[in-house]
Amino acid sequence: MKEKDKKKEKRIMTEFRVFVTDEKGKVVRDTGTKECKSFVKQFLVYIVTDLSVHSRTCKDVNGAEFDMTAQRYSLSKYHKRGLISANAPAEDDSYGIQVGRNDTPPTNEDFRLQEKIDHGDESGQLEYDNMMFLDINISGGYVKLPFMRTFYNNSGATITVKEIGLVARVNFDNKYCLLLRDVLSPPIDVEQGKTLTVQYIIKTKV
Amino acid sequence: MEKEEMEDSIVLAYRVTKQDKKKHIIYDSGIVPSKSFVRQFIDCMKVELSDTDGSAKDVTGTEVNMPGDIYAAEYHYGLHRADASEHNDDYGILVGASDTPPDNSDCVLYSPIHDGSESGELEYGEMLFHDVTEESGYIEASMRRIFYNGGTENVVVKEIGLVVNQTHANKNFLWIRDVLDTPVTVEPAQTLTVQYIMKTKA
Numbered sequence: 358m359k360e361k362d363k364k365k366e367k368r369i370m371t372e373f374r375v376f377v378t379d380e381k382g383k384v385v386r387d388t389g390t391k392e393c394k395s396f397v398k399q400f401l402v403y404i405v406t407d408l409s410v411h412s413r414t415c416k417d418v419n420g421a422e423f424d425m426t427a428q429r430y431s432l433s434k435y436h437k438r439g440l441i442s443a444n445a446p447a448e449d450d451s452y453g454i455q456v457g458r459n460d461t462p463p464t465n466e467d468f469r470l471q472e473k474i475d476h477g478d479e480s481g482q483l484e485y486d487n488m489m490f491l492d493i494n495i496s497g498g499y500v501k502l503p504f505m506r507t508f509y510n511n512s513g514a515t516i517t518v519k520e521i522g523l524v525a526r527v528n529f530d531n532k533y534c535l536l537l538r539d540v541l542s543p544p545i546d547v548e549q550g551k552t553l554t555v556q557y558i559i560k561t562k563v
Numbered sequence: 564m565e566k567e568e569m570e571d572s573i574v575l576a577y578r579v580t581k582q583d584k585k586k587h588i589i590y591d592s593g594i595v596p597s598k599s600f601v602r603q604f605i606d607c608m609k610v611e612l613s614d615t616d617g618s619a620k621d622v623t624g625t626e627v628n629m630p631g632d633i634y635a636a637e638y639h640y641g642l643h644r645a646d647a648s649e650h651n652d653d654y655g656i657l658v659g660a661s662d663t664p665p666d667n668s669d670c671v672l673y674s675p676i677h678d679g680s681e682s683g684e685l686e687y688g689e690m691l692f693h694d695v696t697e698e699s700g701y702i703e704a705s706m707r708r709i710f711y712n713g714g715t716e717n718v719v720v721k722e723i724g725l726v727v728n729q730t731h732a733n734k735n736f737l738w739i740r741d742v743l744d745t746p747v748t749v750e751p752a753q754t755l756t757v758q759y760i761m762k763t764k765a
Contacts, residue, residue: 367570368599369573370572392572395572395573396765397702397763397765398697398702400763405695405704407644408645408727409646409690409692410646411646411692413694413695427640428640438642439631441612442613443612467765500601500667504613559608560605561599561604563666563669563740
């Protein structure tokens with residue numbers, strides 16, 4: 358590889374792809390794979406809290422600051438997961454991949470989607486399916502972690518999606534924090550009866 | 564900004580400094596871009612985000628299971644810890660003596676330098692973590708560790724890395740490995756400081 362090309366090669370990347378399929382599963386609209394803007398502040402707060410085992414201040418999706426708990430003691434048994442989870446089930450729009458209708462450019466300080474589209478089949482809503490984490494794969498020298506979520510439009514009218522994001526549930530505190538936010542350019546329309554799929558890929562390359 | 568000028572989603576960098584016995588900095592690598600996270604970082608992130616079991620190669624090269632969700636009582640931490648105490652060379656920032664180029668599949672430092680004051684050893688300090696701050700439009704977090712040469716011979720450091728303890732499996736996994744552009748010779752009574760920096764910018 359030429360030295361000039363080597364310098365442009367990214368090593369830690371997050372990408373997204375958003376596409377719409379019709380009732381037959383045919384892709385009718387596709388952004389193609391695009392680079393994410395970046396992780397927002399809460400992602401680094403989580404990393405430092407986790408690695409240091411020391412609480413750090415974080416902002417939840419309501420804009421409220423809280424101390425992200427790094428350790429916990431319980432006399433009784435409980436389901437212990439990691440510090441955060443993004444494995445939202447179907448119909449739960451409080452975390453996992455979310456979609457919204459605002460195109461305000463992302464900033465480091467974003468703590469939620471600007472205008473989240475809620476789950477449901479009412480006007481302006483999309484039906485959130487469960488999060489899916491695909492197998493880690495290696496291609497093009499990158500180690501890749503893909504994950505995705507689908508959103509079905511049963512609202513009766515076209516919905517325009519302008520922003521996407523990833524929200525994690527903070528398990529010890531039962532709070533929700535934004536990790537990623539991107540604005541789609543151009544926005545993507547999801548007609549009645551069609552399904553939107555949002556896929557993220559985190560990839561690294563030494 | 565043109566696409567090809569966009570930076571990584573997470574800018575990962577390191578800085579290595581050396582101090583003499585009077586604490587004067589006598590060597591500074593400056594901020595150097597890290598090669599990247601290695602495969603185990605992705606393996607660990609999947610377990611964390613998905614709440615499901617996964618597997619990865621630990622520092623012994625053994626593929627081990629990493630439970631995502633365990634049903635248990637007592638004291639619990641997050642899924643990953645790097646808060647190694649002094650003299651603990653099992654995890655946290657580690658240093659080594661090999662200059663084999665990094666690879667996605669690296670699971671250990673090739674030639675770890677162990678804690679101690681014997682020949683070829685350095686005394687590991689505790690891991691230190693800095694608060695998340697904002698600098699020049701970037702959100703930045705960093706961690707560092709010092710290594711003191713309490714022996715009587717020079718120790719040459721060629722590789723550095725970050726090993727994380729996955730708490731459910733209680734195994735250690737390499738997340739980052741770098742080979743220094745210029746090896747650093749740590750003479751008796753000198754101190755090496757290794758700092759890893761992570762930055763993001765939306």
